[in-house]
Amino acid sequence: MSKILGRPRSQAADDAIIAAATKIFYKQSYQDVSMEAIAIEAGVGKATLYRRWANKATLAVEVLMRQVIQEKTEYSSGNYRQHLISNLMGLRDMLSSEYADVIICVIAETQYNPELRTLFDQHFLKPVQAIGEQDLKRAIQQGEIKDIVDHNLLFDQLFGLFYYRILVVQNNICDKDIYAIVDAFLALVGINNSEK
Amino acid sequence: MSKILGRPRSQAADDAIIAAATKIFYKQSYQDVSMEAIAIEAGVGKATLYRRWANKATLAVEVLMRQVIQEKTEYSSGNYRQHLISNLMGLRDMLSSEYADVIICVIAETQYNPELRTLFDQHFLKPVQAIGEQDLKRAIQQGEIKDIVDHNLLFDQLFGLFYYRILVVQNNICDKDIYAIVDAFLALVGINNSEK
Amino acid sequence: MSKILGRPRSQAADDAIIAAATKIFYKQSYQDVSMEAIAIEAGVGKATLYRRWANKATLAVEVLMRQVIQEKTEYSSGNYRQHLISNLMGLRDMLSSEYADVIICVIAETQYNPELRTLFDQHFLKPVQAIGEQDLKRAIQQGEIKDIVDHNLLFDQLFGLFYYRILVVQNNICDKDIYAIVDAFLALVGINNSEK
Amino acid sequence: MSKILGRPRSQAADDAIIAAATKIFYKQSYQDVSMEAIAIEAGVGKATLYRRWANKATLAVEVLMRQVIQEKTEYSSGNYRQHLISNLMGLRDMLSSEYADVIICVIAETQYNPELRTLFDQHFLKPVQAIGEQDLKRAIQQGEIKDIVDHNLLFDQLFGLFYYRILVVQNNICDKDIYAIVDAFLALVGINNSEK
DNA sequence: TTCTAACCGAGACGGTACGTCGGGTCTTAAA
DNA sequence: TTTAAGACCCGACGTACCGTCTCGGTTAGAA
Structure with missing residues (x-):
């Protein structure tokens, strides 16, 4: 049986590292x-840091994750259209924030670091997608939108639009754009529009 | 009047550097x-290299640009649907190639390097977009598709889908997917579908 | 109160660096x-090296110092004339050795590097002079030579002769020369010569 | 037979280079x-410079040589004691000047550059020694000093004292010191002292 | 006058060493 | 066993200088 031996890890160290990382990633470029x-x-000693996170990218994912969680909880009421708009505004805000370069740099790292890939998927991409999918499922159950087969493709198109516009082309997306995008999306999959 | 003074820069050095960079970026990760x-x-001496390209990212853009030009000239016949499919396959191939991590790393750098931003825009993004837009214009003139107002949004959605799927989510896009995507796109903007 | 924090510097690294430097300075020119x-x-990492010695010259002084210490301990018996001859032969050997260019290059550096100046003084010049002075003092006490006031000048003349002949004019000084020089020196300050 | 072909070298370039070198060696350290x-x-183009002087050290010798010539012509009257004092003051001034580090650096280079060695010998050391020897010869002829056999050794001791004191130990030599040194020297070799 | 050869200033060339910096690991004594 | 501190190895960075070479153009004597 495995007993816990030696000095236990300090929660204070965890907190201090995350706070410091959040602060520093905010005000400086990832590089x-x-x-x-x-x-x-x-x-904190460097060893203490590396004992918890294997490298800079992993720590960055930690910081990003917590940022996503913050965003997620803020939007939670209204009908599907409202939800979608809220979620996309959250995504827009995140991609336009000071952490934009952290996100893209982490994505860059995932190209040749499978473990980071998994981590980024589970702690960043999935949570963001999950919101959309949960809402979608509820919307389908409530008959707000059609039960289309390939909503994955449509979602990727939607998310892709944001990543591409903001990070690659670097045109910001204003609120009006989001309304238009959501309405175009709902025009495709929504039930109410065919009823109109 | 400005005369040319001093020893002119060696074209051979240019070529050698680009060839070397293309080769090395191909077989190693950007980092x-x-x-x-x-x-x-x-x-070549390091000074010779830095005299032409201020840093690794700038040189990488040079390499990417030449890769894009190569791709561009390969696809050039058939109707609009054919063109679109060819172009997107080209984009897919580029984003799935050994240079994927170079692209994403350059994008990362553009987040905090305005000069690189401009360079990347003009030498990489613009040329890729240009192909699509030229074809689109011709298609509109030939009555193949509707003269929609905001094709920018639709194109960004299309390109975004590819960047997001391949680089961010890292799901590859097969030929069948591209056919489906193009058909969905044409279903929205094509004229023939309204005739059906 | 100052406690010892962090990993202590590795003695092994010190030794390895000095051994390497001694070897390399021996077989290559300083430059x-x-x-x-x-x-x-x-x-060893370059940082490890620069953590201990700020530059090449400082490291060279370290190497020279250890060479001097080696020489010093080799000559230690006989009367004052014998001692003087031994010491000057040691100096001659050092100035004629593979380290000659290291010595002169370090002296060159001391012209515009005060810290190196101090270092060279204390770790190289002083130890060499000290041998001569100790012997002199003993010789005076034992009545071998006159208690002259300005032996500094005479010593500088003696040492200067060696530096100038070997390093500047680059004529080597043979054993016979040393005997002659020492006898001339003792003819000036020795007691026995006035007794003859 | 070799005829002079092509454009002749520009005297203006020679002068400009020497002037520039003299100025820059004066105000900056050799390194x-x-x-x-x-x-x-x-x-002037770099090629023009290297066409005349093979490297920095060779050019430095050129500068030093001209400095020596300047000094030489300044002292030329009085009896031997006066001459010797003047000459040594000239040497002292040169070794204490802004060019001190140039001299020592050139000496350093001569350790592993035989051509420079020859050049330095002929253009710097010889001229300085020559003054002393000419004066000595005249003094011997005029019966001012003994016709000693090995005045080389004594001269080296004298010059060595200056090089060592000023460049190595870096104690400056004041006028009073020079008087003392010269008188000690003449006490050894002078005729008049035995007459007193 | 035209030709030829060495020159000129400017500055790019291939090399090489510099000293700094960051990544991730390891080693102390103390807790 | 973990902690903070800081040394460790490794290796890339971008700069600077060396001495050479290559431009377009100049300057002389020879043909």
Whole structure:
């Protein structure tokens, strides 16, 4: 049986590291952030840092994840159209935030780091998609939209639009754009529009 | 009047550097590529390299640009549907190629390097978009598709889908998917579908 | 109160660096020696090297110092004349050795590097002078030579002769020359000569 | 027979280079002086510079030589004691000047550059020694000093004292010191002292 | 006058060493 | 066993200088 031996890990260290990382990733570009700086800001040894997160990218995912969770909980009422708009505004805000370069740099890293890939999928992409899918499922059950087969493709088109516009082309997406996009989306899959 | 003074820059050095960079970016991840390695492979001094390209990202854009130009010239016959399919297959191939991580890393860099941003826009994004737009214009003139107002949005959705699926979610897009996507796109904007 | 924090510096690294430097300074000219080569030979990171010695010259002084210490301990018996001859032969050997160019290059550096100046003084010049002075003092006490006031000047003349002849004019000084020089020196300050 | 073909070398370029080198060696340490800077200051191409002087050290010897010539012509009257004092003051001034580090750096280079060695010998050391020897010869003829056999050794001791004191130990030599040194020297070799 | 050869200033060339910096690991003594 | 501190190895970075080479153009004497 495995007993817990030695000094237990300090929760304070965890918190200090995340706080420091969140702060530093906010005000500096991903590349310019050094693990050393985070360790110093957190008042923590580098080993303590690496014992919890294997590398900079992994720590960055942690920070991003917490940012997503914050966003997620803020939008939670209204009908499907409202939900969708709220979710997409959340996504827009995240992609336009100071963490934009952290997101894209992490995505870059995932190209040749499978573990990070998995982590990023589960802690960042999935949670964002999940909101959309939960809402969608409820909307279908409530008869708000058609039970289309390939909503994956449509969702990817929707999300892709945001990633591409904001991160690649670097045109920001205003609220009016989002209304138009959502309405176009609902025009395709919504039930009410065929009733009109 | 400005005369040409001093020894002119060697075209051979240009070529050697680009060839070396293309080769090395192909077989190594962007992060693992060092400017020093490129200089050595090209048989060129580091100063010669930095005289032309200020940093790794700028050189990477050069390499990507030439890859895009190669792709572009390969697809050039058939009707609009054919063209669109060809173009998107080209985009898919590029985003799925060994240069995928170079592209995403360059995009990452553009987040905090305005000059690189401009360069990437003009030498990579614009050329790719241009193909689509030229074809579109011709298609409208020939009455193949509706003269819709906001084809920008639709194109971004299309391109975004590819960037998102391949680079972010990392699901590859097969030929069948492309047919489906194009048909869905034409169902929205094509004229023939309203005739059905 | 100052406690010892962090990982202590590795004595093994110190030793490896000094051994490597000694070896490389021996077989290459000072100018051709690179810090990188020393680091590699020592199996040590460049940072580790620069953490201890700020530059090539400082490291060279370290190497020279250890060479002086080796020489010093070799000559230690006989009367004052014998001692003087031994010491000057040691100086001659050092200035004629493979380290000659290291010595002169370090002296060159001291012209515009005060810290190196101090270091060179304390770790190289002083130890060499000290031998002569100790012997002198003993010789005076034992009545072998006159208690002259300005032996500094005479010593500088003696040492200067060696530096000038070997390093500047680059004529080597043979054993016979040394005997002559010492006898001339003792003819000036020795007691026995006035007794003859 | 070799005829002079092509455009003759520009005297103006020679002068400009020497002037620039003299100026720059004066105000910067030898190490910090770059051939490029001299070429720019002289308004001359680097090739023009290297066509005349093979490297920095060779050019430095040129500068030093001209400095020696300047000094030489300044002292030329009085008896031998006066001459010797003047000459040594000239040497002292040169070794204490802004060119001190140039001298020592050139000496350093001569350790592994035989051509420079020859050049330095003929253009710097010899001229300085020559003054002393000419004066000595005349003094011997005029019966001012003994016709000693090995005045080489004594001269080396004298010059060595200056090089060692000023460049190595870096104690400056004041006028009073020079008087003392000269008188000690003449006490050894002078005729008048035995007459007193 | 035209030709030829060496020159000129400017600056790019291949090399090479520099000293710094960051990543991720390891080693202390203390808790 | 974890902690903070900080040294460790590794290797890329971008700069600077070396001494050479290549431009277009100049300057002389020879043909």
